[in-house]
Amino acid sequence: MPDSVPGPVLSPVLEVTDLRVSVGDHLVAVHDVSFSIGRGESVGLVGESGSGKTLTCRSVLGLLPATGEVDHGRIVLGGTELTGATRRTWNEVRGTRLGAVFQDSASYLNPSLTVGHQLAEQLRVKRGLSRADAHRRAVELFTEVGLHDPEGVFHRYPHELSGGMQQRVLIAISVSCEPELLIADEATTALDVVIQAEILDLLGRLRETHGLALLLVTHDLAVVAETCERILVMYAGEIVESGTTEEVLARPRHPYTQALMGVATIGTWERRALEVIPGQPPSVGEDMPGCRFAPRCRFATSACTSGPVPLADLGGGRAARCARLDALEGALA
């Protein structure tokens, strides 16, 4: 295991090892990504669009687009091997042990069925509840995710609900079978800040009451800052930095993490010049011998592009992939 991100020691819920995903004509979009998520842990996966964060979590869910393929690597969910799993295994895992919520909640709900029907169906199929029990449990779950008038919501169709309510319904469906891991891919991006904060609170509360682990995928560092215990920063298909949220935000060790912090929301409102990260991320599959961030990095030297840069273990659960780790220590904070 060359490039593993140090994680918790106790039996992880999810273990991803050397995951390589290619799209289209063998263009490698995710390069040997390894990480693990402990029981009940919340981990944020952060990166710009095109960084491979969505492909990584789609591989874990077995929901890669038709052109995508896992080339090698292992994905293990609490002892169950998911790499090369049969359709039957996936059906046993998805929705029961593995829950997921996405950005465009409306497109994941059936528009012609009431939302209560959709949740009750899940409970009857996956948990074998009777019609009456499923109804009762569905109303309980709707109450738990903070929907007002849960009995009334049960009989509503998706189009009658606001975006925030739809997202709550989807969360209720995805936690209905007590999953070990909930993946939220940009689940709050389309919502306004008040609802976003409520949904993030809800996810935190469900973590405590249901003991589920959370993988929060987002492009906004500010969102994970207050929700997650650990952060994985992805850039151009590689994990470039990882560690506890507090450590990473207080002392970033990779210039990209520092750049991301510069462009993230800082919670002050005075007029200022907004920072940007110059240039564009490399296109998918682009062959780069060294650091993939080097062309946009203000600290880059010729050493950065001469050969592969390993993800260096920095101890204390931290790792960073930078050729100038020692030289830049202290310069990035």
Add this chain to the structure above:
Amino acid sequence: MTATRERPEVSGPEHTQVAPVLRVSDLSVSYAPPRKGTHLGTGAALTAASLEVRPGEIVGIVGETGSGKTTLARATVGLVRPAAGRIELDGQDMGSLKGRALREFRRSGQVQLVFQDPLRSLDPDLTVAELVREPLDIAGTLSRAERDVRVAESLRLVGLEPESMLGRRPRQLSGGQRQRVSLARAISTHPKLLFCDEPVSALDVSNRNLVLSLLDRLRSELGLAVVIIAHDLSSLAGIADRVAVFYRSRVVEQGPIQDVLQRPAHPYTGLLTASAPSVAHVDRLRPEQLRPQPDARAWPSHGVCVFAPRCRFAHDACADQPAPVTLPGDREAACHVAGEWRTHLTTTKES
């Protein structure tokens, strides 16, 4: 007025004595009235909204989905007819424009819209050159050669190299580049007012700041009045001069952005700023301090203050919708406890 008009002298946002480009007063817009039992019709989309935008100024409009932000933009460009109120553009009453005059006004491109998703709002079959040129063709006031010059000039203004861009199509551009093409298209007619409806919410953080900085530069270089509609305070941070907070079809608070967001007068604005995520550990209110307590009384959905059902500080007076009151520092808020709720906050915290 045509696309060839002279640019006004650049005026800083501080110059509040300058006449506003856009003056909206007591504007109400209503789509089909709600019909019982059908869930059809939304009723009032905008109720007695007033707003002013001056040249060179960026005004942010924040609010949740369905709060009337986009309706205001649609009414201003004449896409929906207001039920009541006035919209004045450069002193001219828009309500008086009808038929041919209205059509000519729209074609002149004095007010332009920029939308959230450039992939959907830009025709995928057109090249960048055709996209940016189209509003000029519609305005029809410039010669062919002049239009070509204007296209190149607009692209340069948004930081794109015309030589490499002109022949490309939207698919061949990155997200940030596409949104900049939308901006180039919007400014090619030299508008006086630019309405940007969620211009950056489809972009990631780095591109977001790039497009926002660009808007900031355009307003000072072109003396452009800009309205940015956002559901998210981070899309306004750092560039907007003033902000108007919308809630359920009403403007509940407005004023200079820093004052409004640092010391909100309306509890909803307080909830907005408390809910905004941040990477810095700043000492601020927590959203749970502002959400209603579990034993809060139930409010009817009509007739009362629009925010009462979600307000921690709702009391008997809130059974009537408060009118906007003027506060010191060029601010106004529509709340019975405007600015005073903080004192209630400390008592609630202690109890």
